[in-house]
Structure formats: structure tokens, C-alpha cells
Amino acid sequence: MDIKWDQLLVSGDPLILGSQIAIVLTMVGVVAALSYFKKWKWLWNGWLTSVDHKRIGIMYIIMGVLMFFRGGVDGLMMKAQTAVPENTFLDAQHYNEVFTTHGVIMILFMAMPMLIGIMNIVIPLQIGARDVAFPQLNLLSFWLTFAGAMLFNVSFVIGGSPDAGWTSYFPLAGKEFTPGVGNNYYMIALQIAGIGTLMTGINFIVTILKMRTKGMTLMRMPMFTWTSLITSLIIVIAFPIFTVTLLLGMMDRLYGTHFFTVSGGGLDMLWSNLFWLWGHPEVYIVILPAFGIYSEIIATFTKKRLFGYGSMVISIVLISALSMLVWVHHFYTMGVGPAVNTVFSITTMMISIPTGVKMFNWLFTMRKGRIEFTAPMMWALAFIPTFLIGGVTGVMLAMAAADFQYHNTLFLVAHFHYTLIPGVVYAVFAALYYWWPKVFGFKLSEKIGKWHFWLFNIGFNLTFFPMFFLGLQGAVRRSYTYSEESGFQPLFLLSGVGALILAAGFAALCYNIYWSIRHAERTTANDPWGNARTLEWATATPVPHYNFATLPEVDSLDAYWEMKKNNKGFTLDKNQIKPIHMPGNSGLPAIMGGIFLVFGFFLVFEWHLLAAIVGIGIIAGLIMRSFESNDGYHVPVDEIVKHERTWRGESKWKAK
Amino acid sequence: MEGKINTSAPIEYQSEQSKLNILGFWVFLAAEIILFATLFSVFGVLKDRTAGGPAGSEIFEIKDVIIQTLLLLTSSFTAGIVIFEMRRGNRRGLIIWLVITLLFGLGFLSMEINEFMHYYHEGATMQTSAFLSSLFVLLGTHGAHVTLGTGWAILIIIQLLTKGINPTTAGKMHIWSLYWHFLDVIWIFIFTFVYLAGVL
Amino acid sequence: MSNQEKGFPISHIVGFLLSITFTVVALLVALKTDLPKTTIMFVIGGLAVLQAGLQLIMFMHLNEGKDNYSKIIHTVYAIFMAVVIVIGSIWVVTAGHSIH
Ligand code: HEM
Ligand SMILES: [Cu+2]
Numbered sequence: 012m013d014i015k016w017d018q019l020l021v022s023g024d025p026l027i028l029g030s031q032i033a034i035v036l037t038m039v040g041v042v043a044a045l046s047y048f049k050k051w052k053w054l055w056n057g058w059l060t061s062v063d064h065k066r067i068g069i070m071y072i073i074m075g076v077l078m079f080f081r082g083g084v085d086g087l088m089m090k091a092q093t094a095v096p097e098n099t100f101l102d103a104q105h106y107n108e109v110f111t112t113h114g115v116i117m118i119l120f121m122a123m124p125m126l127i128g129i130m131n132i133v134i135p136l137q138i139g140a141r142d143v144a145f146p147q148l149n150l151l152s153f154w155l156t157f158a159g160a161m162l163f164n165v166s167f168v169i170g171g172s173p174d175a176g177w178t179s180y181f182p183l184a185g186k187e188f189t190p191g192v193g194n195n196y197y198m199i200a201l202q203i204a205g206i207g208t209l210m211t212g213i214n215f216i217v218t219i220l221k222m223r224t225k226g227m228t229l230m231r232m233p234m235f236t237w238t239s240l241i242t243s244l245i246i247v248i249a250f251p252i253f254t255v256t257l258l259l260g261m262m263d264r265l266y267g268t269h270f271f272t273v274s275g276g277g278l279d280m281l282w283s284n285l286f287w288l289w290g291h292p293e294v295y296i297v298i299l300p301a302f303g304i305y306s307e308i309i310a311t312f313t314k315k316r317l318f319g320y321g322s323m324v325i326s327i328v329l330i331s332a333l334s335m336l337v338w339v340h341h342f343y344t345m346g347v348g349p350a351v352n353t354v355f356s357i358t359t360m361m362i363s364i365p366t367g368v369k370m371f372n373w374l375f376t377m378r379k380g381r382i383e384f385t386a387p388m389m390w391a392l393a394f395i396p397t398f399l400i401g402g403v404t405g406v407m408l409a410m411a412a413a414d415f416q417y418h419n420t421l422f423l424v425a426h427f428h429y430t431l432i433p434g435v436v437y438a439v440f441a442a443l444y445y446w447w448p449k450v451f452g453f454k455l456s457e458k459i460g461k462w463h464f465w466l467f468n469i470g471f472n473l474t475f476f477p478m479f480f481l482g483l484q485g486a487v488r489r490s491y492t493y494s495e496e497s498g499f500q501p502l503f504l505l506s507g508v509g510a511l512i513l514a515a516g517f518a519a520l521c522y523n524i525y526w527s528i529r530h531a532e533r534t535t536a537n538d539p540w541g542n543a544r545t546l547e548w549a550t551a552t553p554v555p556h557y558n559f560a561t562l563p564e565v566d567s568l569d570a571y572w573e574m575k576k577n578n579k580g581f582t583l584d585k586n587q588i589k590p591i592h593m594p595g596n597s598g599l600p601a602i603m604g605g606i607f608l609v610f611g612f613f614l615v616f617e618w619h620l621l622a623a624i625v626g627i628g629i630i631a632g633l634i635m636r637s638f639e640s641n642d643g644y645h646v647p648v649d650e651i652v653k654h655e656r657t658w659r660g661e662s663k664w665k666a667k
Numbered sequence: 668m669e670g671k672i673n674t675s676a677p678i679e680y681q682s683e684q685s686k687l688n689i690l691g692f693w694v695f696l697a698a699e700i701i702l703f704a705t706l707f708s709v710f711g712v713l714k715d716r717t718a719g720g721p722a723g724s725e726i727f728e729i730k731d732v733i734i735q736t737l738l739l740l741t742s743s744f745t746a747g748i749v750i751f752e753m754r755r756g757n758r759r760g761l762i763i764w765l766v767i768t769l770l771f772g773l774g775f776l777s778m779e780i781n782e783f784m785h786y787y788h789e790g791a792t793m794q795t796s797a798f799l800s801s802l803f804v805l806l807g808t809h810g811a812h813v814t815l816g817t818g819w820a821i822l823i824i825i826q827l828l829t830k831g832i833n834p835t836t837a838g839k840m841h842i843w844s845l846y847w848h849f850l851d852v853i854w855i856f857i858f859t860f861v862y863l864a865g866v867l
Numbered sequence: 868m869s870n871q872e873k874g875f876p877i878s879h880i881v882g883f884l885l886s887i888t889f890t891v892v893a894l895l896v897a898l899k900t901d902l903p904k905t906t907i908m909f910v911i912g913g914l915a916v917l918q919a920g921l922q923l924i925m926f927m928h929l930n931e932g933k934d935n936y937s938k939i940i941h942t943v944y945a946i947f948m949a950v951v952i953v954i955g956s957i958w959v960v961t962a963g964h965s966i967h
Contacts, residue, residue, distance in 0.1 A: 680932060681881070689932075690922050690934070690937065690938065693938045693941065693942065694941060696945075697942055697944070697945035698945075700942075700945040700946060700949050701945060701948060701949060701952065703949075704948070704949030704950075704952045704953055706895060707953050708952050708953040708955075708956035708957060709956075711953060711956070711957045712956060712957055712961065721915075729898070733894065736890060737887075737890075740883070740886050740887060740890065741883075743886075743922065744879060744880075744882070744883035744886075744925060744926075745927070747876065747879040747882070747883075747925075748876055748879060749925045751876040751879060763873055813879055815877050844926075844927075845927050846924075848922050848926045848927045849927070851922060852918075852919045852922050852923070855890075855915050855918050855919060856915055856919070857917075858890075858893075859911050859912060859914070859915040860912070860915070863893065863894070863897040863898075864908060864911075866897075866898075866909075867897060867904055867907060
């Protein structure tokens with residue numbers, strides 16, 4: 012084992028040096044603040060080891076916001092670089108690293124944690140449960156995702172970032188062509204995070220299938236629960252493919268095997284095939300929960316039942332099946348032959364049918380409804396036309412023969428941002444505004460929310476719409492610069508200005524959170540929007556750690572709406588309350604996350620002896636878990652009575 | 668989640684958490700099916716790309732493979748007996764059959780290690796060709812699973828000795844047996860599509 | 868579950884004997900006959916599938932328990948996807964002119 016100390020720290024670039032200093036200062040600052048305010052215990056006991064699904068959800072979302080910031084800065088850097096021709100802000104190598112980390116972070120460490128965080132907070136409440144099926148496993152999932160994200164982010168200060176694109180195509184990503192450790196980080200960090208995601212998928216399938224409250228049949232589940240179930244199903248089917256793909260990539264890089272190499276009989280196209288076998292389902296994993304979020308919000312703020320619930324369910328099931336059958340559309344141009352291209356062209360275009368069904372369902376839900384233009388609803392409304400642009404350009408790309416023209420141009424980049432940003436980012440914003448009062452007991456400011464909305468929307472369209480035309484004119488993706496004569500300058504500049512407005516929109520969101528924490532009006536009303544339809548709004552605000560004092564019973568869709576209509580299920584009888592069993596906290600997941608992080612780090616640098624030593628720690632953790640008998644604890648009746656009495660008020664409290 | 672006991676069902680289904688665990692494990696097995704399917708697809712693509720190195724028919728020792736297969740098939744059968752004894756509440760019988768199962772498993776593993784050594788001496792390593800890379804990784808992943816299953820069974824034996832057969836330990840035993848049978852299923856496909864197809 | 872806990876593990880023994888039989892037949896077909904290669908592959912492939920089904924049902928009790936539907940649907944879906952992955956990948960990667 013030879014450690015090249017001089018190559019360990021990335022040096023020589025003022026931008027990176029600045030970040031290194033900033034990172035060290037922030038870490039010192041955080042540690043100092045925690046010690047000064049004596050918050051270590053609070054942090055460890057209340058959060059890092061908590062198996063409460065709501066807290067885990069919040070930790071996921073914090074991580075997602077931080078990663079959005081990191082990925083967003085990458086995006087801005089690229090836009091700054093290409094705003095003028097022959098710019099020297101970033102050199103070619105640096106630009107490669109930036110688009111790679113941008114893509115990976117946005118999809119795996121921003122979109123996934125955000126959506127899984129929202130699922131964590133909302134799903135148990137929507138199905139009337141007190142927790143997920145495997146609370147400790149849930150916490151471990153979080154910590155593995157977090158460890159993966161941290162390992163990936165470390166790359167840019169220690170050892171160098173991956174630079175072969177978020178798709179990491181071989182042979183470029185192989186050791187022959189990129190000998191540094193950057194792409195080792197890719198293979199190993201994503202592996203760790205992927206295992207966490209896989210376990211989340213298993214957890215939510217079992218939770219949704221087995222923990223629904225009495226009377227909630229499958230066809231009475233809220234739409235967000237449906238989409239989360241199907242998302243989890245796709246996770247369980249797609250992520251093992253990624254596990255293998257990354258394993259083989261790592262074997263090629265670390266141990267000299269010949270899966271994807273150009274020598275020794277390897278086949279580089281096999282990587283593309285495996286990557287997209289996972290990669291296409293992955294984009295549906297991030298988009299389906301968003302469909303569920305919009306369905307809830309549109310129904311709530313038009314005060315109408317979702318139009319065509321049954322057709323909605325059928326179409327998400329169809330989307331999930333089709334999503335596994337279209338992967339080749341990402342490499343039509345690699346020479347797979349006309350027969351293959353034709354088949355995958357057809358399956359790809361078929362996906363637009365169920366997606367179209369959903370679009371019409373949302374529109375019909377709003378038809379003749381009294382729409383309330385709240386912040387969450389505005390994001391849902393903006394989603395429809397923008398996502399439509401993404402979808403229509405997608406059908407253009409789906410035609411294999413035409414794709415030869417668009418492939419690898421900025422047209423494609425504009426297309427997938429037009430699907431991912433309305434389909435994920437808008438949905439996450441909508442969900443944050445919508446469920447925020449439930450979790451924290453106050454709404455985010457509507458007024459600052461309007462600023463956020465308009466800045467972000469204008470900025471987004473200004474950034475990405477010009478890229479369609481740039482792409483059609485022949486501007487290729489992943490190219491760090493272009494010549495003066497190309498004539499691309501005006502549109503690139505426009506797009507760059509758009510990105511600044513976009514960034515201002517994100518800043519408005521951050522300011523909104525800050526302002527609302529300090530000044531927003533506090534509420535304990537269980538239904539702060541007044542028109543909510545599903546069970547999460549039937550319990551106290553903020554939600555008590557035991558969720559429901561007594562488990563609700565359901566006899567139709569939109570359970571809470573029916574409760575309100577029939578005015579039943581609100582009064583609580585003291586005699587019904589029994590001690591509630593809750594799962595106990597566990598420190599093991601956080602420790603395992605730490606061990607995985609160190610293990611991964613050693614593997615990245617191919618220090619096998621050290622990795623093996625740390626590997627023993629992983630095995631020890633598994634053994635401890637096998638012997639652990641964590642029986643949890645009971646919430647005493649007194650505590651429940653006290654809490655329920657306060658928020659329900661005496662009128663809805665039957666004391667016998 | 669409390670220990671609601673329902674004595675009409677087999678013992679491993681008598682606690683709510685064990686029921687959840689068993690369903691969760693089935694979902695996990697679905698993920699494992701996909702994992703091995705991906706490895707098989709890689710093998711299927713690369714199996715003729717020997718790059719001047721040895722082909723399967725030149726290095727496979729079909730006699731050894733037959734013995735390995737019989738060992739694993741028998742161990743899958745004895746793992747079934749383990750559950751049978753468990754449901755009868757016979758702890759001694761359970762442990763005896765489990766130890767027998769593990770001995771078959773260890774026999775299989777030692778033959779697999781031998782096989783790898785043999786390939787190595789023939790100059791057929793993971794780095795030789797794409798075919799061998801995919802062969803070693805497919806076999807190695809299966810072997811690693813068997814190793815893990817063996818270690819896991821030992822942990823369960825310790826818990827059975829200290830705590831006896833209760834819904835929790837029975838649930839673990841049941842899940843373990845699913846895992847073990849599943850590895851046998853995977854082996855059948857390796858036997859058929861790697862070895863038999865390789866020497867045809 | 869027809870309480871087979873008492874007495875003799877008859878279904879296990881039948882399952883075991885069947886699995887041995889399938890294996891031996893596969894061996895004989897593969898090594899001792901002169902059938903065309905594709906025929907042999909279909910026969911031994913079919914035997915492997917039969918044997919997998921046998922393990923799933925007789926040993927793993929796929930259809931046991933109250934909520935066996937979710938188990939069965941999920942497992943069948945995974946098997947279907949496994950077939951798509953194997954056949955799809957091999958077809959896609961070897962169909963075009965990219966293979967060399
Ligand atoms: C916040 C504003 C964003 C900006 C300004 C932005 C900008 C960009 C730019 C300039 C590129 C590279 C174009 C090129 O190939 O040269 C890019 C690539 C990419 N972006 Fe974004 N993006 C943003 C948000 C997102 C989001 C939210 C996602 C995903 C959820 C995302 C996913 C990707 C992916 C996957 C790539 C491809 C990376 C690669 O080529 O390997 N982006 N983005
Ligand atoms: Cu796709």
C-alpha cells in the first residue's frame with residue numbers, strides 16, 4: 012500500500028482552495044456552536060439516533076436542500092463558463108468534473124433524498140399508521156444515503172472529482188483513460204447510497220401493504236400513497252441492477268477485470284446497457300412521487316375529489332411496467348441496429364399514453380372547481396404546461412431516426428431539465444409549502460412565496476428554453492466552450508442570465524424559510540389549509556410523536572374529508588386511550604453509516620488492508636444487530652390525554 | 668407491534684413483527700432475483716469472449732460440479748427439515764439438522780475454493796478475459812452469499828440455544844431457510860446455464 | 868397449512884427426490900445424448916425452471932400464509948423482469964453492428 016500524500020489533496024486551483032478553506036471553517040464553526048450551546052446530546056438523542064419517521068424525513072430534506080445548493084452552484088458555474096465564447100473561467104477538465112458532479116448530485120443526492128424524505132413524513136400519516144414497518148432499517152437507509160453523499164462530496168477536495176459524466180460511460184470511465192481516483196468515488200459512493208435506497212424501497216412496500224389502518228383498502232389509498240408504493244416497487248426492481256453495474260465497474264477499475272474494457276474481450280456497450288436498465292426506471296422513481304404530490308394538492312385546492320382515481324391508478328401501474336422496457340432510447344446511436352431501435356421507439360412512445368391520461372385527470376379535476384391560488388397550488392399549476400414541453404420534446408427524441416439529429420446536443424439537456432425540474436423540483440417545492448404547517452406548526456409566507464415562484468419560473472424558462480434552439484443549431488452537450496463564429500453567443504448569454512434569476516428564486520425560498528421561522532403566525536389547527544382531504548390532517552399540528560391517539564377507521568376515499576362532512580371521528584373518549592407502543596431509538600445506524608463512509612474512502616484509494624480492517628467493523632455491526640432486542644417503549648396514557656386535550660379543545664373531548 | 672399471539676398459525680407467524688419481517692424478506696428476495704439476473708445477463712453477453720484465454724469447456728471439471736450440485740440440493744432438503752422440526756417445537760432436532768445443513772454448505776464452499784484454485788493454476792484468472800471475469804464474479808457472488816448464510820445460521824443457533832424457539836427466533840429461522848433455498852435455486856441456474864451449457 | 872408438523876416430512880422428501888431426478892435427467896440429456904444443441908438447451912432450461920418452481924412451492928412455501936397474494940404477485944413480477952433483463956440485454960447488445 013503506497014500512499015501518495017502529495018496527490019491526496021486537490022491543489023493548485025484557487026476556486027477549490029477557497030472551498031477547502033470554507034469547508035474547514037464551517038466544520039469548525041458547527042462543532043464550536045454545538046459545544047458552546049451544549050447541543051450535542053440533543054442532536055444525538057433527538058435526531059441522529061431517532062427512528063421517528065417524521066424526524067428521519069426532516070433529516071433527508073435538510074440533506075436534499077444542502078445538496079441542491081451544491082448541485083445548483085455547479086449548474087451556475089457551467090452557465091457562467093458558457094455565457095461568453097472561449098471563456099477561461101473553467102478549463103475543459105474542470106468543466107467535465109462540474110457537469111459530472113452536478114448530474115449525480117442532483118439526481119441521487121438531491122431528488123432522491125427530497126422525495127424519500129417527503130415519503131417518510133407523509134406516508135405513515137396518510138395510511139393511519141404510527142411508523143414504518145422497519146423503523147431501525149429506515150434510519151440505516153438514511154445514514155447510508157448520507158454516507159454515500161458525503162463520500163461523493165469529499166472527492167472534490169481529496170483526490171479529485173469523477174469526470175466521465177453522470178452516466179460514467181466506459182471505456183472513458185475505465186482505468187486506462189481516467190487513471191485518477193475520481194471515478195472510484197463514483198463507483199463506491201453511489202454503491203453505498205444505492206444500498207440505502209434499496210432498503211427504503213423494501214421498507215415502504217411492506218409499510219404500505221401491511222400497516223394501513225382499518226378499512227383502508229388499496230383502492231381507498233390517497234394518490235400519493237399509491238405513487239409511493241409503485242415508486243418503491245420500481246426501486247426494488249431497478250436498484251439491484253445498479254448494484255451489479257457499479258460492482259462490475261469497480262472490479263474493472265480496482266481489480267483489472269474485463270467487463271467493459273476495450274481489451275481482453277470486454278464490451279463497453281454493456282455498461283451503457285446496464286446503466287440505462289437502471290437509469291430509465293430511476294427517472295420514473297423520481298417523477299412518480301411528484302405525480303402523487305400534485306394529485307393531492309390539486310384535489311385539495313379545487314375542493315373536489317380527484318377526477319378518474321381508478322384510471323390514475325391504472326396509468327401509474329402501466330408507467331411502472333413500461334419504464335422497465337424503454338432503456339435503449341438512451342443509446343439509439345450506438346449501433347444497436349434498426350430492429351432494436353424500432354421496438355424501443357415504440358415502447359417509449361407508449362409511455363406518453365398513461366402520462367397523458369394523468370394530465371387530463373388533473374385538468375378535469377380543476378374543471379369547474381373553485382381554485383384557490385395558494386403557493387402549493389401555484390407550483391402545481393405551473394407544472395402542467397412546463398412538463399408538457401418536456402413531454403412533447405421527449406416524444407420527439409423517442410423517434411430513433413430523428414434522435415440521430417438531436418442526440419448529444421443541448422436539445423436533450425433542455426428536454427430533461429424540462430421534465431426533471433417541473434417533475435421533481437416544482438413538486439418538492441409544492442410539497443414543502445403544502446406539508447410544512449403540518450410538520451412545523453406554521454405556514455411559509457405566501458408573499459415571499461410569490462417572489463420565489465415567479466423568479467424561479469421565469470428564471471427556469473429563460474435558462475432552458477434557449478437551449479432547445481442552441482441544440483437544434485448544433486451546440487453539443489458537455490462541451491466546455493464554443494467559438495465566436497458559431498453564433499451561439501446571444502442565446503448562451505440569455506440562458507446565463509436566466510440562471511441568475513433562477514438562483515435568485517432559490518435564494519427567495521431560503522429567505523422565506525428564515526423569515527417564516529422567525530415571524531410566521533403559529534397554528535395548532537389540525538387542518539390549517541381548511542380543505543384537506545387525507546388522514547395526515549386528522550391529527551394534531553405539529554404531529555405528536557405517536558401520530559394518532561387512536562387509530563382512525565376509514566370507509567371511503569378521502570377519509571378526512573368524509574370525517575368532516577359527516578362530523579364524526581373527532582371526539583375522543585378518554586377510555587379509548589391505551590398506552591401506545593413505539594419503537595426505540597438506535598445508535599447503530601449512525602455508527603454503521605460512519606463505518607461505511609470510512610470503508611468506502613479506503614477502497615477509493617485502494618488501501619485494501621485498511622479497508623479490510625474497517626470491513627470487520629461492518630460485520631461486527633451486523634452481528635450486533637442480530638442480537639439486539641430493542642423492544643421500544645410505551646407512551647403512557649396520561650401523556651396522550653394531556654396532549655390530545657390541549658389541541659382538541661374541551662368541546663371535542665369527552666371526559667367520562 | 669406488541670406481541671399479539673395467535674396460536675393457530677405456525678410459530679414464526681405468531682408475532683406481528685415476524686410477519687412483517689417475513690414479507691419484507693420476500694421483497695428482498697425479489698431484489699436478489701434481479702441482482703442475479705443481471706449477473707446472468709452479463710455472463711450471457713460475455714461468455715464467448717475468451718480473448719485467447721481458455722473457454723469453459725477447457726477448464727470445467729463436470730464431475731466436481733455434479734458433486735457440488737448434489738451437496739447443495741441435499742442441504743436445501745435438510746434446511747426444509749429444519750423448519751419442519753422447528754414447527755414441531757423440537758429444538759434439539761432443529762439444531763442437529765441445521766448443523767447437518769451447514770456441513771453440506773461448507774462442503775460445497777470448500778469445493779468451490781478448490782475449483783477456483785484449479786482455474787488459477789490453469790492460468791485462468793479474473794483478469795484473463797471477459798468470459799472469466801464474468802464467470803468469477805457470478806460464482807463468487809453466489810459463493811459469498813452461501814458464506815454469509817453460513818455465518819448467519821451460526822448466529823441463529825446461538826440465539827436458539829439461549830432463548831429457545833419463540834416467535835422471534837422462529838421468524839429468523841424461517842427467513843434464513845428462505846435465503847438458503849433461494850441460493851439453491853440460483854445454483855440450479857448456474858449449473859444449467861454456466862456448466863452444462865458450457866461443456867455442450 | 869394442513870398441519871404436517873406431526874409425523875413424517877413427506878412433502879419435503881417428495882420434493883427432494885424430484886429435484887434429484889430433474890438434475891439427473893438434465894445431466895443425461897446434456898452429456899449422453901446427441902440431440903441438437905438448441906434442443907438440449909431448451910430441455911435442460913425447462914428442467915431448471917421446473918426445479919426452481921418446485922423449490923419455491925415445496926420448500927419455500929411461496930403460497931403459504933394469509934397474505935400470500937402480495938408475495939406471489941411481487942415474486943412473479945420480479946421473475947418476469949429477470950427474464951426481460953437477461954433476454955433483453957443479450958438481444959440489445961448482440962443485435963447490431965457494434966459487436967466486434
Ligand atoms: C438549478 C438549476 C440548474 C441548472 C442551472 C442546470 C444546468 C445544467 C447544465 C448547464 C448542464 C450541462 C450542460 C452540458 O452538457 O454542457 C446540466 C446537466 C445536467 N443536469 Fe442540470 N441544471 C439545473 C438543475 C438540475 C436538476 C434539478 C437536475 C436533476 C434533478 C439536473 C440534472 C442534470 C443532469 C443529469 C445533467 C447531465 C450531466 C451530464 O452531462 O453528465 N439539473 N445542468
Ligand atoms: Cu429514458
